[in-house]
Amino acid sequence: MKNNLPSRKKLNKTIAIIGGGGTGCALAWDLSLRGFSVLVFEKGELTSGTTGRHHGQIHSGARYAVGDKNIARECMEESILLRKLVPEAVEFNGGIFLALTDEEADYTDTFIEACHEAGIPAQEISIEKALQFEPLINPHCKRCVTVPDGTFDAFRVPLSFAAGARMLGAAFYSFHEVVQLDTVGNKIISLIVTTPEGKQQSFAADFVINAGGAWAKQIAALAKVHVPVTPAPGTMVAVKNRFTDKVISRLAPPGDGDIIVPQRELSIIGSTQRVTDNPEGLLPLPEEISFLLKRATELIPAFSNAPIHAAWSAARPLAGEGLTGSGRSLSRDFMIVDHSDAGITNFISLIGGKATILRAMAEKAADYASEKLGEQTYCETRTIVPPSWRNYYTYKD
């Protein structure tokens, strides 16, 4: 693993990224390593959208193994990579899935088999052994399976990528909202942005990538094109006690309130899922909080005795549309939408996915953008270790 940043050959092409979440930050790092000039516009602080508020689980993919082997495999690969690339922002302690009902106990074999098919080393262990590791889990569970899940810092992982991009010359404009995309013929020629002082400023770019997550539809609409994305809010509740070091999940198909993630001195239960039009300013509903606490108690009986630390909501950027209800049927996979079909040839949107696979999403989108720009480049984010997130704020242009 290399962690010096050799000087890059410059390609003399500018790519503008709209959205400074995990996806935008990882893209900025990947594209900067390839030699592109990169501009990132984020309407708030970096990761103030969905990314900063996620559950913090670095997914081994076990949760998705039965439903979608490809996503599961991708999570496994990426989680190993992230642990090497940003070790300082990952608490890797593994995870345990608990079967609490007879039905869940029956599901265990299917679950383990699916994990193995996806390359995830899931392993059944005895309840005694599970309790040795994590004495506070429900002792009445029926079966236990360990998987290589972990916890990561939702803010510091993307910021490390942003720091790397910045050191390679990428310009980050936080508190700059893109309000207009000017097109001439079949191309976006400039982005009009509101500065923190409330002025409008224009930036030129050769290529534009919409990494607006749950906001991607509104951003695409600025160029009169469409992105199929459904904002699906979920709520999480943190209590003041670290009950376990491992991530504790329910051994069942993905549902609500079935994962407890430890973070520093907290334990966090999540999540719920509904669908909405506007991802802005989401607040948790009281019934979501009581539901989550009840579910958490099933996994860790002492959970709801601990004082509540915080409750919050964020919107998943689910790729797809036309949903009502919970939206759980939509895939967690990501999607590159090329707006050429709608008449704009230098504009793509990158949506969906998960924070765990942010690097892989960026790789695919950067490959795609390079090809469209007629540049032969290759991805280096698998092996080059980005600098610390602290460098994002200490770096001087």
Add this chain to the structure above:
Amino acid sequence: MINAIIIINNRRYTVECSESNTVLDVLESIRKEKKLSLHYRHSCHHGSCGTCGAIINCIEGLMCLTKISDLMHERKTTSGKDTVAPQYENGKLIINLEPLKKAAYIADIAVYPAQLFESIPETASYKRSIERANASQLEPDSSYDELYKQICSDAAQTQEPVPDKHVFMKNSLIRNKLELCIECGLCLSACPEEFRGPAGLAAIHTALAKNKPETSTYSNLLALAYAEDGIAQCKRHFACSRVCPQGVAPGRRIQELRAIDSKNSNT
């Protein structure tokens, strides 16, 4: 329901909110309902990222953890001596928000915390590894065997060094945690002195414990603590420890660094 007036930068926003809302919740709803541009940093909404610090009715705090109800009774100021009483205007609670100090100003209450991050040495690791109390009873489960194989085969492809198997398996029994300090800069803002500041010195204190005294990392860290802008400038106000949302107790750590200082100079 509470009626409140949020004051930022001489702009006033009248809102209706619940006592259990956080200050951040209220700002988020102002931005959503009133479609206003309002600049503040936020990310995790649960006291983990450290971005949402502000001076809330005269006292440094995280907006995501400060509830409206917290602002409805008398609170001790950062000096520890005085108190601030809640203020009302025509029955509406006043919530005055100011940006943190010792950070570059962007707009409203958004700042750019370069000074804070410069104060934390690069060699200060953010990870803690803790041996489990019952480590001797535990053995790594075989999923780690598989994981080890996978890591080796990845490494073979990229020609990277392979971790030692024994070390890898042993590490699987250690509890990994991130450091307590969330790098929020409340302590730096509350401290009336100008120097490296509490967060940076607390980070040095934590890092010293992770490095052996004979290493150059250790002596370089200690040199930073001794330097002109180091512990000597601390006047024991303890404002830092009063505002720290994570119980890092930077004030106490600075005193502990002084103890290392005198130990070293005695020998």
